Amino acid sequence: MRFSESFIYTSKEAPSDAVLPSHIYLVRGGFIQSVGAGLYNFLPLGKKVLDKVRAVAKEELDKAGCQEVELAFVTPSEFWKESGRFEKYGKELLRFKDRKDSEYVLGPTHEEMMVNMARAFIKSYKQLPVNLYQIKTKFRDEIRPRFGLMRGREFLMKDGYSFHKDEESMIKDGFEKMEKTYSRIFERLGLDFRIVEADSGAIGGSGSKEFMVLADSGEDTIVVCEDCDYGANIEAAVRENPKAPHEIDAEYERPEMQFGKFYTPDVKTIDELAEFFHIEPYYTLKTVAKKALYDEGVEKIVLFGIRGSDELQEVKACNAVNANDLVDVSDEELEKAGLVPGFMGPKDLPEDVIFIADKTLEGEISIIAGANEKDYHYVGLNLVVLKLEHKDLAAVKEGDSCIKCGGKLKYTKGIEVGHIFQLGTRYSAPMKAEFLDENGKSKPFVMGTYGIGISRLLAAIIEQHHDERGPIWTKESAPFDxxxxxxxxxxxxxxxxxxxxxxxxxxxxxxxxxxxxxxxxxxxxxxxxxxxxxxxxxxxxxxxxxxxxxxxxxxxxxxxxxxxxxxxxxxxxx
RNA sequence: CGGAGUGUAGCGCAGUCUGGUAGCGCACCUGGUUUGGGACCAGGGGGUCGAAGGUUCGAGUCCUUUCACUCCGACCA
Missing domain, CATH: 3.40.50.800 (Anticodon-binding domain)
Structure with a gap:
């Protein structure tokens, strides 16, 4: 290509809103052009890089026996109603009607469409397993698109779906195979990445893993162990129960508490509480109120109890109550429910209020917690007798101990470029996508699903490979050799x-x-x-x-x- | 969703407070000089001032409405 005849236009000036190197260089170098919130045109250079990244993915997937298809971008809403996601998906799902008033959605992901395709053709276990994928534009009406290609509303994604006769095949022929294939793809693209445990969410299934490109500008916090290969998204990270201050430091004695209700005027936060009683926050119970949202507009106020020294991990909390989403509750709403902001706790709760306690509180017999009464806290409260429900709710902190080897955990930032997921029958069962097994019995497909953010990879490559003059494309991603x-x-x-x-x-x-x-x-x-x-x-x-x-x-x-x-x-x- | 801000030439911005000929830098066109780290001189083209309505002799500027975009936050009992 001759530069003098090319449609390549560079600029000395960066867009005023760009902060990330990838965003700045992609625009300045004439790779992409912004056309609206989270919407980009790919110029010839950007298109070339996109195609190269896409080709690497395609090559490795085809080599692994996957077959490429291409599904309609505009999808009839009936499929989404079959799976129950039409309502559940929320505002990110762009819905619209055609001239005949039929409802459609722009595909944000294609489980429903793919299941529909599979059920039309696969009738017997002899046709399994099969792994289908497409590389296609997706649209998600993100709350806040930003960072250029990192979080756009329209983006290019590779989405794959595998169909199996049983769990065993799904793990062996699907999940594990894709883990290896994905690793090869990212290696070929020259990326330094880490495979981490991820949240499998309310969707269920026994496991999911994310491929994280390590970069300070990453939007995800991941927890990694300094001594072993444990790595997890903060949303799914687990730890050994932290030790109490008196177990770590011999100088420090466990505070002795007589059970009783204490007058604690205006002591609302954990810091104030710890100060008031001259103790470590570990010995206090922090109660966080959230509103849990369910299908058909059902809302419930839920209280989550964690140690004062911990923070609530919202995704874990959301999973713990099986909600679609958790949102903040206003003080007025809390008061209406009979709760006192600043003085909430697990004992003497109003009716209809659910309380779930973190697993580190299991067996705790002496702690300070709100008394559900203005200006009062309980001291020396025994949680065991309250028979609370315990779930993992707390966010893993830096310095906590690794569950695998006891090593020290630390935070790092990552860009999620791939996600593989053991789906099970989450979609095949409600959509009646079934086959006949060896015994002539009808069974839903056991599925896996696998995604790669192709356009996001462009940003990820630059985040990891650039200097003050511009991007440094890796061999397999460069627009020209x-x-x-x-x-x-x-x-x-x-x-x-x-x-x-x-x-x-x-x-x-x-x-x-x-x-x-x-x-x-x-x-x-x-x-x-x-x-x-x-x-x-x-x-x-x-x-x-x-x-x-x-x-x-x-x-x-x-x-x-x-x-x-x-x-x-x-x-x-x- | 909550808070803040911005819409003026292709891009980045000034002008708005205090109404009176629409400006600057980059980019672009013509001619000339220059040619190893984003050149220089001279000349030139390009604007529904986000949109609609209003006030006024006169509105980019004041008022009302509206649309779009951007940033920050959603980490608390």
Missing amino acids: LEIIISNIKKEEELKTGESLYKELSKDFDVLLDDRKERFGFKISDYELLGIPYAIIVGKKIKDGLVEIVDRKTLQKQEVNVKEAVEKIKRLLV
């Missing part, structure tokens, strides 16, 4: 050499020839902004028969004889 820069096209010899190198190298590689009537500085800056792995500079030194080879990663230049340049580049690019 090589750029040839003719320093000054008015110099006959430079032009001629550049053209002949271009002709020669184009036979084997995708080459961009910068033949624009610009100055050298302008061109080299553009080269760096495009992030192409290597460049050949044809400039002044041509008089001595020399050109330079630039490595985008190190920015080092190496002089080579013109005659050797082709061979040298070939060795670098193979």
Whole structure:
């Protein structure tokens, strides 16, 4: 491709709202163009990168025996009603009606459509297993799209679905196979990633794993162990029950408490409470109120009890009560339910209020908690006699102990680029997607589902590979293999050499020839902004028969004889 | 959803308080010089000032309505 004839337009200025390197460079380099909230056009450069990433995914998936299909983007709402997700999915699901007043949704993911496809053709266990996927635009009406391609509303996703006769096959032929395949895809793209345990949510199923590209700008917090390979999304991370301060530090004694109700005027927060009684927050119980939302507009106020030293993990809490979502409750609503903000606790609760306690509180016989009465707390409260329901609710903290090896846990940030999921019969059962097994019995498919954020990968690659001058594309993601820069096209010899190198190298590689009537500085800056792995500079030194080879990663230049340049580049690019 | 802010040339912005000829930088066009780290000189083109309504002799500027976009937060008993 000749730069002078290409639709490539770089800019010195970044969009005013861009903060992430990936967002800034994708726009400045002329890869994408913003057209609305979370909506982007892919310009020729961006499209090339997108296609390359997509090709890597496709190659590995096909090699693993998956088959590509392509499903309708506009999906009839009836399928969504069959699975029960039409209401449940919430506002992210874009619904609309056609001229005949029929309801449709823009596909945010395609479980329903894929199940519908499978049930039409698969009738026997002999046809199983099968793994189908597509790489296609998705639309999710995100609350707050941001960060360029990182969190758009329209995005390119690879979504795969496997169908099996039983759990065993789903894990072996689906889940585990995809875990390996995904790892190969991300390795080929040159990414440093980690596979972590993830929240399997209210959907159920026995497991799900996320592929996290490690980057400080990642939106997900992941918990990793310093000593072993344990890693989990904070939403799903588990730990050993933390030890009490008196168990860690011999100097510190467990506070002795006589059971009783204490007058604690205006002591509402855990900090104030710990201060008031001169104890560690560990010995107090923090009660967090949430409103749990269920189908058909049902709402329930739920209280979650955790240690004062912990924080509530909302996803865990949501799963604990099997709700669609948890939202905050206003003080007015709490008062209406007979609760006193600032003084809530597990004892003497009003009727109809559910209380769930964190698992670290199981067996606790002496703790300080709100008394459900203004300006009062219970001291020395025995939780055992209250017969509370216990669930894992607390967020794992840095410094907590690993459940696998006892090592120290710490936080790191990651970009979720892949998610694999053991679905079971969550969709096949309600949608009556069934086959006949060896005994002629009708059974729903046991399914797995697997996603890769293809467009997000572009952002992830840049987040992990860039410098202050622009992106540094990895070999398999670069828009071109090589750029040839003719320093000054008015110099006959430079032009001629550049053209002949271009002709020669184009036979084997995708080459961009910068033949624009610009100055050298302008061109080299553009080269760096495009992030192409290597460049050949044809400039002044041509008089001595020399050109330079630039490595985008190190920015080092190496002089080579013109005659050797082709061979040298070939060795670098193979 | 809650809070804050911004809409003026392709992009980034000033002008709005205090109404009176629509501006700057980049980009673009023409000519010339320059040519190894985003050149310079001269000339030039490009605007429903987000939209609708109102006040006024006169509105980018004041008032009302509306749309769009962006940022922050949703981590508390």
